[in-house]
Amino acid sequence: MKRRLVWFVMVVILLSLVFVGQNAAVAQEPKYGGVLRWRAVNDPPKLDPAMATDTSSSRNVYLMFDMLVDNDPDGKSIVPRLAESWEASPDGKTWTFHLRKGVKFHKESLGKPTENGGREVTAHDWKYSFERLVKVNSPRAYFIDMVKGYQDFVDGKADEWVGIKVVDDYTLQFELDYPFSPFLSVLAYNSFVVVPKEDAEKWGKEFNFHPVGTGAFILERWDHDQRLVYRKNPDYWKKDEAGRQLPYLDGIEIVIIPDNTIAYEEFKKGNIDVLPAPPDEYYEEIKAQYSHLLQERPELGTYYYGFNNSKPPFKDNLKLRQAFNYAVDREAINELVIHGRYYPAKGILPPGIPGYNPNLRGYEYNPEKAKQLLAEAGFPDGITVDLNVNNDPRHTLISEAIQAQLKNLGININIKVLDWGVHLDLCERGETQMFRMGWVADYADPDNFLYVLLHSENHGSKGNYSFYSNPKVDEMLAAARVETDWDKRMKLYQEAEQMIVDDAPWLFLFHYTTSLLAQDWLKNMHLPAFGDYTTPLEVVWIEK
Amino acid sequence: MAKKSRSSGLWYEAWLRFKRNKLALLGLFMAASVILIAIFASLIAPYDPVEQLIWTEGREVRLAPPSVKHWMGTDIYGRDILSRIIFGARISLQIGIFATIVSLLIGVPLGAIAGYMGGWVDDLISWLINVVFAFPFLLFVLAVIAVFQSPSLRVVYIAIGLVNWVGIARVVRAQFISLRDREFVEAAKALGLPRGKIIFKHILPNALAPVIVQATLGMGSIIMTEAGLAFLGFGAQPPTPSWGLMISEGQKYLSMGKWWWAIFPGLAIMYTVLAFNFLGDGLRDALDVRLKR
Numbered sequence: 001m002k003r004r005l006v007w008f009v010m011v012v013i014l015l016s017l018v019f020v021g022q023n024a025a026v027a028q029e030p031k032y033g034g035v036l037r038w039r040a041v042n043d044p045p046k047l048d049p050a051m052a053t054d055t056s057s058s059r060n061v062y063l064m065f066d067m068l069v070d071n072d073p074d075g076k077s078i079v080p081r082l083a084e085s086w087e088a089s090p091d092g093k094t095w096t097f098h099l100r101k102g103v104k105f106h107k108e109s110l111g112k113p114t115e116n117g118g119r120e121v122t123a124h125d126w127k128y129s130f131e132r133l134v135k136v137n138s139p140r141a142y143f144i145d146m147v148k149g150y151q152d153f154v155d156g157k158a159d160e161w162v163g164i165k166v167v168d169d170y171t172l173q174f175e176l177d178y179p180f181s182p183f184l185s186v187l188a189y190n191s192f193v194v195v196p197k198e199d200a201e202k203w204g205k206e207f208n209f210h211p212v213g214t215g216a217f218i219l220e221r222w223d224h225d226q227r228l229v230y231r232k233n234p235d236y237w238k239k240d241e242a243g244r245q246l247p248y249l250d251g252i253e254i255v256i257i258p259d260n261t262i263a264y265e266e267f268k269k270g271n272i273d274v275l276p277a278p279p280d281e282y283y284e285e286i287k288a289q290y291s292h293l294l295q296e297r298p299e300l301g302t303y304y305y306g307f308n309n310s311k312p313p314f315k316d317n318l319k320l321r322q323a324f325n326y327a328v329d330r331e332a333i334n335e336l337v338i339h340g341r342y343y344p345a346k347g348i349l350p351p352g353i354p355g356y357n358p359n360l361r362g363y364e365y366n367p368e369k370a371k372q373l374l375a376e377a378g379f380p381d382g383i384t385v386d387l388n389v390n391n392d393p394r395h396t397l398i399s400e401a402i403q404a405q406l407k408n409l410g411i412n413i414n415i416k417v418l419d420w421g422v423h424l425d426l427c428e429r430g431e432t433q434m435f436r437m438g439w440v441a442d443y444a445d446p447d448n449f450l451y452v453l454l455h456s457e458n459h460g461s462k463g464n465y466s467f468y469s470n471p472k473v474d475e476m477l478a479a480a481r482v483e484t485d486w487d488k489r490m491k492l493y494q495e496a497e498q499m500i501v502d503d504a505p506w507l508f509l510f511h512y513t514t515s516l517l518a519q520d521w522l523k524n525m526h527l528p529a530f531g532d533y534t535t536p537l538e539v540v541w542i543e544k
Numbered sequence: 545m546a547k548k549s550r551s552s553g554l555w556y557e558a559w560l561r562f563k564r565n566k567l568a569l570l571g572l573f574m575a576a577s578v579i580l581i582a583i584f585a586s587l588i589a590p591y592d593p594v595e596q597l598i599w600t601e602g603r604e605v606r607l608a609p610p611s612v613k614h615w616m617g618t619d620i621y622g623r624d625i626l627s628r629i630i631f632g633a634r635i636s637l638q639i640g641i642f643a644t645i646v647s648l649l650i651g652v653p654l655g656a657i658a659g660y661m662g663g664w665v666d667d668l669i670s671w672l673i674n675v676v677f678a679f680p681f682l683l684f685v686l687a688v689i690a691v692f693q694s695p696s697l698r699v700v701y702i703a704i705g706l707v708n709w710v711g712i713a714r715v716v717r718a719q720f721i722s723l724r725d726r727e728f729v730e731a732a733k734a735l736g737l738p739r740g741k742i743i744f745k746h747i748l749p750n751a752l753a754p755v756i757v758q759a760t761l762g763m764g765s766i767i768m769t770e771a772g773l774a775f776l777g778f779g780a781q782p783p784t785p786s787w788g789l790m791i792s793e794g795q796k797y798l799s800m801g802k803w804w805w806a807i808f809p810g811l812a813i814m815y816t817v818l819a820f821n822f823l824g825d826g827l828r829d830a831l832d833v834r835l836k837r
Contacts, residue, residue: 261799281796329599336598336606337620391777393796400782401621404596416694417777426693 030244034542035251036522038274039263043225043256048208049193050138058190059533063230063252064106065193065213068097068126068172069184075300075352075444075529078184082121082194082214082237083172092179092484099123099170103237105196109212109219115198118235121214123166128197131161136205140191143442144183148175179482181489182445189443216247216538228254238538248541267517273542274525275517276532280394283339286517293517295527298343298351300441301512302449305387305402306466308432309505313383320377321504325363326370327409330509333401338394342510347501348449350511352529355446355493362501362508371409382410388435389415390423395436398509428461437465440512444530446493451477454500468505558753561830568826574819582633589627590615594783597622607802617804619794625804628785629812635786636816639701639770640763646705648759651712656743656751658713659720669713676710682772689778700779704766715758719751753831761824764817771813787813 038059046057049065068083083097099121107118133141134153144150148163165173176183186192199212211219216238217230231251238246255272257263260279267275278286278294286294307314307321314321330344346362349355374380389399396417403413413434418426427435441448452458455477456469473496480492501508516532518525521544528534562568581588591597591614597605598621605622608614616625658669676684688703689695723729724747732742773779774788782789787809794805 279796281800285800332599336603393793396777396782397620397793401596403783404594404621405599415782417781418693418695419690419778422690422693 030240030248030524030541031543032248032541033250034544035253036249036273036537036540036542037253037255037271038537039267039272039276040254040256041258044228044254046208047211047219047222048136049191049195049211049213050133050136050140051208052190053139055531055533060228060254061190061193062215062534063217063537064211064215064219065190065195066103066215067188067190067193069188071185071188071444071528071530071534073526073528075441076354078188078444081188086184088484090484092181092482093176095174095176095183096167097172097174099126099172100237101170103214104235105199105214106212106218106233107235109199109210110222111220114196114212115202116196116212119196121194122169123172124169125194125196126172127161127164127166128200129194130164130192132195132200133191134161138191140189140442143186143189144174144192146176146178146180146183148177179484181481181483182443182447185443185445185448217252220251225256227256230254236538240539247538249537252537267519270519273519273522274535276535277515278517280339280341283341290517293520294515295518295525296513296515297527297529299512299514299531300350300352300444300529301439302345302348302350303342303438303510303512304345304348304436305507305509306427306432306435306437307505307507308430308434308467309469310430310467311433313379313385314433317377318504319373320379320383321507322363323370323373323377323409324406324411324507325504326366326373327406327411328402328507328509329365329405331365333398333405334510337397337401341513341515343513345508345511347497347508348453348506349446349493349497350441350449353441353444353446353449355490355497357494357497360494360498360501363504367409374409374411379410382412384412384414386414386416386433388423388426388432389417390420390436391417399436402507427465430460430465430467432465434507435465438512439463441530446490446497447477447481450493450496450500451481454505466505468500468503470499470503473499473503554753558830562826565826565829567822568829571819571822571824571826574815575823578633578816578819579637581630582637585630585634589624589630591624591627593623593628593631593785595623597624607797607805609802610804616808617802619790619805620797623783625790625808628790629787629808632785632787632790632809632812633816635697635780635784636767636770636813639697639704640766640820642701643704643708643766643770644759644762646702647709647712647762648755649709650705651709652716652748652755654709655713655716656720656748659717660724660739660743660747662721662724666717670717673710673713673717676707679707681707682769685769685773686776686778689773695778695781697780697784700770700773704769708762708766711762712755712758715754716751719754720747723747723750757824757828757831760820760827764820764824767813767817767820 040056040059042056044057044060045054046052047060049061052058052061066082068081069078070081072079082100082103084100086095086097088095103121104118105116105121106114108114147161149158149161150163152158153161163175165175167173194214196212199210200207203210216233216236218233219228220231221229229251232247232249236246240246257266263272263275264279264282266272309315334340334342334344347360349357387399389395399415403415406413426432427437439449439453452463454464454468454473456464456474458464459467476492476496480489483489483492514527514531516527516535521542523541523543525535525540597618601622605618607620608618610617614624614626616629618624654669658666684707685703688706689699692699729742729747732746770779771788774786775792777792780786780789790809791806797805
């Protein structure tokens, strides 16, 4: 009896080894064909990359357009896209990009031939595309306002953007007013793509509804509030490692389903291939039943409660601010209230951003210490503070938990739930005591967090809503902006972040995660740190 | 013959009519029960309505279904839903009563002046009433709350009152128009009484019955409005145990099968609104003499 069992186990192990081996062999070989259906919550507000600033627009822009450079999936470095290589001058003020040859614009769009006729992209197109950002008032053009001649071109004093030079057909050069180290990361933003002049000029503002780019997919149909249908670009420039033409898929459908319950049911039925950001209310069920389909990782974003450092009671009261930080049990809130969908934060920079410091000294949950600090801060009998929160179920959920935890120490929190517009306005004007805020990276560089959110130059609407200022920190952040040595820069940022965390201008809370559910017949699908909406689809294939 | 003179009094007759109306009595009973629960909330409720038990008792009390310990289950923080519903009665009634008072304070004088004076004063006030009427109710309330930039219960009942007065003003105005030319008013005028005294001392008491009906019926809709505002996030602020807020927090968990968080407060709203509607209908039937004749 025992012997037979042993035999049986051995056979099973052998068989499974054979099958695993086969599977691995099959998985190597990509398959062509098929359409991938991706769920969207709403109609994309903008398809013109110059205007796209939200994630639902970006999802579509990434399918149709290409930037010079790209973020690698882990957000740790910048990789080539339409530029094959680049170099910066020793003073950090001149950047030269060597363009990929043989990249072609879409030959057709929405079922009709395009004006450009599918011609090759040259450096002239890049110059045109960057100048177009200013001409059409792109809300993100200011990201590169350090490129020489920006202001003159904006003011109409110059008829070209002199800092952008076409050296030859395949060489593009930027001249900056001052060395700006995050420049390369900024160029990976979805507005800095190449568009064909012929089509952009023909359509003008209507280019938004007739987008033409160089990307892996071509827009075929846009049924507003229902779906966007893309089909593959047969002339796409990119090949896989084995030299096979990309993309593998015949097309993409962005299916618009506003309701979470319906979207989830459709996914379960297999009518949807990808469900980005699966809803909270199903998260526990998903973890239990579909964990093999779930991809999840830290996103480049931070969730915090800012203290108003320019007004009492938090102004000049370090111990009070620290007391709050010791009083909150981030792990328990994350686990019990928001289904473990965030990561507890020690500081400002999220994991995945260059310069992230895993050894940062933060604040652990320590109610005793909090109580002691509260007394030392001058509030032995407790204190009452207003907390402004914008109206969103998840935010109020978290705020109520924090309210209850602080209450144990005698801290009374008055929660004020406000409309986003009112909330932002009050934060910008500094008319708060304490407020909820979040920040997601525009570009993968610590500058985008530390400089924007905590440099004293940016008080108010520019991003420093907590009105924090520390001359030493200011100095370091400014120095890091122009430092061209990568390691030195990162060191500066890490030191600055530690200094800020010690000053406790915020109640540090969480880092976001990004997640998606993908059917098991989708292969080679990898969720990037930048968020579900940036997932590259040209390398995905369907194995049914 | 004191007894006989009492039996012929308007209010006594109304009570006799009211008593015969079963639905009205039911309404009275239901409304009284809500009021009693609100008054004695702290004695009845088994738990502190804002105490979050998960931090001390852990996962078992998180979204726990109805049980012997928690008759209506618990929410995600381990707060006892029954206790929150009991205390929620206070919030609903408080809003209902204070918003009604604000409506009366605005609606009664404006309606009275419009109805008594007539002419351009009536035109002006009627125009104002029509303007407020023409506006979507909830939108107007939301706009008023937005002006205050700081939601709280007080802001909510002021906002509702500022919009809700028009119904009362209309009723009062109509009463005054029909009463202003009666003999007793003529007599008061002939005696040379000041206008204010005629309006408030002589006509108003005679116009009171429909105002009471209107105000009672209004309670139901005010409680609904408060729940709607809280649901949208612009009413009572957390952790206040407002029924609308509870539905708003709990509705996402309905689809997860955790129905108790949203369903029980929904039933509580239904019960209370029905109570005041039955009561108001009964009062109207009882007080509207013309209808019964």
